[in-house]
Amino acid sequence: MASSSSTKNIVIIGAGFAGLATFNALSPKLAPKKYDDTNLILITSRPFFTHLPATLRMLVTAEGKLEEQVLMPFPEKPKGKGEIITGTVVRIQPASSSGDEANPTTVGGLVVLEDGKEIPYSILVLATGTTWSGMLNFANSKEEITQHANEWREKFSEAKSIVLAGGGAVGVELAGEIKDYWPDKSVTIVNGQNLLFTDVYPDKWRKAVADQLKQINVELVLEDHIDNAEIHDGQVETRKGKKISTDLVVPTWGGKANTQLVADSFGAETLTKQGLVEVEKTLQVRNHPRVFAVGDIISWSEQKQAAKCGAHATTVATNILSLVDEKVAATEYKGSMEAILVSLGKNRGSAFLNTLWGVVLGSWFVKAVKSKGLMIEMMRGQYGLGKW
Ligand SMILES: Cc1cc2nc3c(=O)[nH]c(=O)nc-3n(C[C@H](O)[C@H](O)[C@H](O)COP(=O)(O)OP(=O)(O)OC[C@H]3O[C@@H](n4cnc5c(N)ncnc54)[C@H](O)[C@@H]3O)c2cc1C
Structure with missing residues (x-):
């Protein structure tokens, strides 16, 4: 199944600090009527948010039953537009094989979930974070x-x-x-x-x-x-x-950047030697203008921290709105302190x-x-x- 130009799904993979911040930044902005034909979909393997900075104490002590607080349910209804779907993306199929991936307004692809469900995207955000052992x-x-x-x-x-x-x-x-x-x-x-x-x-x-x-x-x-x-x-x-x-x-x-899915879907050349996703300053994935990356997986020279994710998210949200409005994605991530x-x-x-x-x-x-x-x-x- 290939995506068509009528598909207007903005799909985010991963609801950690970066994916959820991107969803939250876009959700109210896409609420106006003029975006009625645009959907915002956040896909997450884990049906709740994990506040990783608090997990070490949770692992050391049962005091305070920290798991009840460290693991946080997603809101039932977002403030603006959008839905959160539980599922693991196992494959991304970019439309690049059709030869018009460079067209910045119409071409996307689709993501395939573990249960076989296919969700087309017009714009994709990769926010798959880090895998730990x-x-x-x-x-x-x-x-x-x-x-x-x-x-x-x-x-x-x-x-x-x-x-x-x-x-x-x-x-x-x-x-x-x-x-x-x-x-x-x-x-x-x-x-x-x-x-x-x-x-x-x-x-x-x-x-x-x-x-x-x-x-x-x-x-x-x-x-x-x-x-x-x-x-x-x-x-x-x-x-x-x-x-x-x-x-x-x-x-x-x-931990290790959780980017095998990206390599399998977009090619190993999308990643650095360290397994990070090569991004432009706009946080668009290199050579894939309708795909963005945020959070721990990006090839930005900075410490990988939750504290950085808000700035990634606002950069990407602004650029996505530009693409939706059929303008050029021009906002650059300037780095964080x-x-x-x-x-x-x-x-x-x-x-x-x-x-x-x-x-x-x-x-x-x-x-x-x-x-x-x-x-x-x-x-x-x-x-x-x-x-x-
Ligand atoms: C113990 C610990 C303490 C930390 N303390 C701090 C701190 O004090 N301050 C700070 O700034 N940072 C801290 N960090 C770092 C911070 O947690 C990370 O930088 C942050 O989690 C990165 O966010 P992310 O959204 O990129 O990835 P993550 O938070 O790892 O989220 C990625 C999400 O994507 C989902 N996902 C992955 N693959 C798929 C898929 N194929 N389909 C669907 N969903 C998928 C995962 O389930 C996960 O929920 C700490 C990290 C750890 C481990």
């Missing part, structure tokens, strides 16, 4: 995620000595959460570099976070790696041969904002904005999400 590999039902969280809560509760492989944001925040609940458990972070995080952030701040971790008795093993997480005789061995006593080793390193807020449990943390001379803020700030409530209410309000 292990602890952060969440299933698509609330029951399965709750079960998964219960298993990890038990592992953390039973372990006496925990080794976290990787000293990025996930490893550092996880160490803080564990220490908050069990100050007497031994927690060690093994990190490849001599400083935590990436060098996007200044050394001064990276050292300040290391100092905060030492204050709560987190051990740091720097310039070393855990290549094999297996425990032998109550110990794990690092690449340099250091043996650390432990009964639980948790890999915390990065690098900023990071790292929680170390409920009351501690550190922030770096790359503004002015580079602003470092301490526990009082991070506690107020993030650590205490994990930005749950803020996200619910900002994204128009519901409660169970």
Whole structure:
């Protein structure tokens, strides 16, 4: 089935921070009568929103039944136009084979869902995010995620000595959460570099976070790696041969761009070597003017963060409206300020904002904005999400 010029579906794949923000930005704008022939469709594998920044505490403790808050139902009715469909897109069929993909006003394609359903698109937004393994590999039902969280809560509760492989944001925040609940458990972070995080952030701040971790008795093993997480005789061995006593080793390193679908559908040349989607400054996918990409999957040189997704979404929403109005998509993404807020449990943390001379803020700030409530209410309000 090929799309026709009468098809006016704007289809978004993925309802994480970026996909949902794009949907929310477009929904009221497409409400006026002049857009009656245009539909807005958000397709999501998971029938609820997952507030990933709060998931580490959810995995560590059953206190507060965080799964009830971290997983948020989508609104029953959007503020403007649009519908949210649960399903997984398994294939995208661009109309490029007909040779007129370059026509910016009429040509789209179709997406195929797991159950075989086909949905034509006039304009497509890719927002498929990151795939994680292990602890952060969440299933698509609330029951399965709750079960998964219960298993990890038990592992953390039973372990006496925990080794976290990787000293990025996930490893550092996880160490803080564990220490908050069990100050007497031994927690060690093994990190490849001599400083935590990436060098996007200044050394001064990276050292300040290391100092905060030492204050709560987190051990740091720097310039070393855990290549094999297996425990032998109550110990794990690092690449340099250091043996650390432990009964639980948790890999915390990065996820992978969830872009296999994009490569399979649009060709491997659509992706960078790192598996990110090559985009123009307008966030149009290179050589595919009616396809946009947002969120973690884009080839923009910036830290992959939920905080960046709002700016991606407004850029793309403006450009999509231009295409719908048969104008040129000319709005460019200008990049976002690098900023990071790292929680170390409920009351501690550190922030770096790359503004002015580079602003470092301490526990009082991070506690107020993030650590205490994990930005749950803020996200619910900002994204128009519901409660169970
Ligand atoms: C533990 C943790 C803590 C974090 N803390 C912070 C923080 O404090 N601040 C911050 O700014 N960022 C933080 N991040 C990063 C942030 O969560 C990501 O940058 C953000 O989720 C990216 O949004 P996204 O929409 O691109 O992808 P995602 O949020 O990953 O959403 C992608 C969605 O697409 C859906 N999907 C994928 N493929 C398909 C398909 N084929 N069909 C249908 N649906 C599909 C998935 O189910 C998923 O819901 C954290 C991440 C983690 C893991």
